[in-house]
Amino acid sequence: MKTILSILAWIVTIPALLAQNPLIMDQFTADPSARVFNDRVYVFPSHDIPAPEGKGLREDWFCMEDYHVFSSENLTQWIDHGMIVSQYDADWVDSTSYSMWAPDCIERNGKYYFYYPANTKNVGPNGRKGFGIGVAIADNPEGPYVVEDEPIEGIFGIDPNILIDNDGQAYIYWSMGDIFVAKLKDNMLELASEPHKIENLPSEGLKEGPWVFKRNGTYYLTFPHVENKTERLEYAVGDNPMGPFEMKGVIMDESPTGCWTNHHSIIEYNDQWYLFYHHNDLSPHFDKNRSIRADSLFFNTDGTIRKVTPTLRGVGITRADKRIQIDRYSDISGDGVKTAFIDTLDTHKGWKVTLSQKGEWVRYNKVDFNDKNYKVVGTKVMSPTGSRFEIRLDAPDGDVLATVDMKNTNDWAVENTRLKNSPTGVHDLFVVSDENTAFSVDWIKFE
Numbered sequence: 001m002k003t004i005l006s007i008l009a010w011i012v013t014i015p016a017l018l019a020q021n022p023l024i025m026d027q028f029t030a031d032p033s034a035r036v037f038n039d040r041v042y043v044f045p046s047h048d049i050p051a052p053e054g055k056g057l058r059e060d061w062f063c064m065e066d067y068h069v070f071s072s073e074n075l076t077q078w079i080d081h082g083m084i085v086s087q088y089d090a091d092w093v094d095s096t097s098y099s100m101w102a103p104d105c106i107e108r109n110g111k112y113y114f115y116y117p118a119n120t121k122n123v124g125p126n127g128r129k130g131f132g133i134g135v136a137i138a139d140n141p142e143g144p145y146v147v148e149d150e151p152i153e154g155i156f157g158i159d160p161n162i163l164i165d166n167d168g169q170a171y172i173y174w175s176m177g178d179i180f181v182a183k184l185k186d187n188m189l190e191l192a193s194e195p196h197k198i199e200n201l202p203s204e205g206l207k208e209g210p211w212v213f214k215r216n217g218t219y220y221l222t223f224p225h226v227e228n229k230t231e232r233l234e235y236a237v238g239d240n241p242m243g244p245f246e247m248k249g250v251i252m253d254e255s256p257t258g259c260w261t262n263h264h265s266i267i268e269y270n271d272q273w274y275l276f277y278h279h280n281d282l283s284p285h286f287d288k289n290r291s292i293r294a295d296s297l298f299f300n301t302d303g304t305i306r307k308v309t310p311t312l313r314g315v316g317i318t319r320a321d322k323r324i325q326i327d328r329y330s331d332i333s334g335d336g337v338k339t340a341f342i343d344t345l346d347t348h349k350g351w352k353v354t355l356s357q358k359g360e361w362v363r364y365n366k367v368d369f370n371d372k373n374y375k376v377v378g379t380k381v382m383s384p385t386g387s388r389f390e391i392r393l394d395a396p397d398g399d400v401l402a403t404v405d406m407k408n409t410n411d412w413a414v415e416n417t418r419l420k421n422s423p424t425g426v427h428d429l430f431v432v433s434d435e436n437t438a439f440s441v442d443w444i445k446f447e
């Protein structure tokens with residue numbers, strides 16, 4: 001029955017989501033483990049939910065019942081493939097604990113192995129009650145996944161992460177205050193060596209969420225660490241996947257919004273490296289309801305990682321005929337430009353950006369006009385006193401694509417404006433205020 005339900009959930013694949021940062025707007029997501037499978041990026045995040053009344057371990061704590069998987073080939077349009085594993089699927093999981101924490105997934109010999117931590121119902125094969133790590137297996141990254149009956153023997157911990165080295169040896173990393181590693185047997189289900197704590201990492205402060213990858217023969221062990229009050233992403237390097245590793249520095253500073261956790265993954269896709277991570281964009285007052293993000297990551301010539309600054313614009317090239325959420329911009333002219341939730345009672349509706357002085361601008365990088373010969377731009381706008389702005393190409397004083405005149409209204413309206421010319425190729429867009437009267441923009445879309 002469980003398998004049939006999983007198959008049905010898989011067939012009813014959910015429509016394409018369009019995203020900058022955060023990547024997923026219609027639900028809370030955290031702990032993004034990104035993988036490249038079959039030339040697509042798949043993200044396996046945790047799925048935060050507000051605690052159902054009387055459920056979960058604590059009211060003010062993480063509450064996670066199941067996992068979804070998302071995929072994209074352009075990092076802009078994401079498909080939600082639906083629920084793949086839930087806390088009710090495996091008998092060993094305590095299904096009152098809502099503790100389906102950070103997962104990972106890896107491919108081996110055409111099978112997809114999904115690793116997930118959860119609280120055990122009973123004293124587990126590791127001899128303890130607490131967090132164990134389960135495995136579910138599928139023939140496709142989207143599922144359907146079939147769960148193994150027992151968690152991996154010998155592991156007590158959270159945040160599994162898998163590395164398969166070039167010689168075929170698989171390693172599993174996990175955390176429980178510190179970071180641990182063991183070899184995996186070829187079946188990917190059993191340990192092939194004793195768990196071993198990774199030494200030489202900072203001795204003070206929580207370390208969790210390991211993500212290990214190999215680049216130019218060097219193993220990078222990257223992980224969130226509480227150096228001060230909240231987590232920041234740090235890394236160490238070594239020439240052996242079991243360590244020792246040498247600390248190298250910080251990949252991303254603590255979240256400016258105070259989100260206590262940050263959990264990440266790093267992939268290379270189409271010759272560009274990306275950092276997937278989370279903040280609490282959609283839940284500014286409760287940081288256990290998080291949202292996943294992605295930004296580009298770069299290496300220095302000596303192999304060290306350049307610190308990543310979190311952005312709202314995120315990654316990918318946005319198609320001109322999709323809604324361009326310019327409230328998640330690349331840059332603004334200054335403090336006068338403000339963003340706010342469209343509806344503070346439903347943050348999932350996203351943000352608006354408000355300009356009020358002539359000359360203020362918002363920049364949105366990388367919009368693909370292709371050679372579609374667009375004629376009209378639709379803008380969802382609101383201006384209580386009426387106002388006017390220009391859409392310009394590539395600079396605040398670049399070519400004017402359209403001048404949008406807004407009627408005075410306290411309601412959102414979609415204004416359709418004819419384009420003065422039809423661009424081709426990829427351009428940065430600028431929305432430039434033409435008057436000293438306030439207006440807000442939700443999105444822009446070319447037709």
Ligand code: FUB
Nearest residue numbers: 046101102208209261263
């Ligand atoms: O999402 C629950 C826990 O928070 C994860 O397992 C940790 O890595 C932290 O992000």
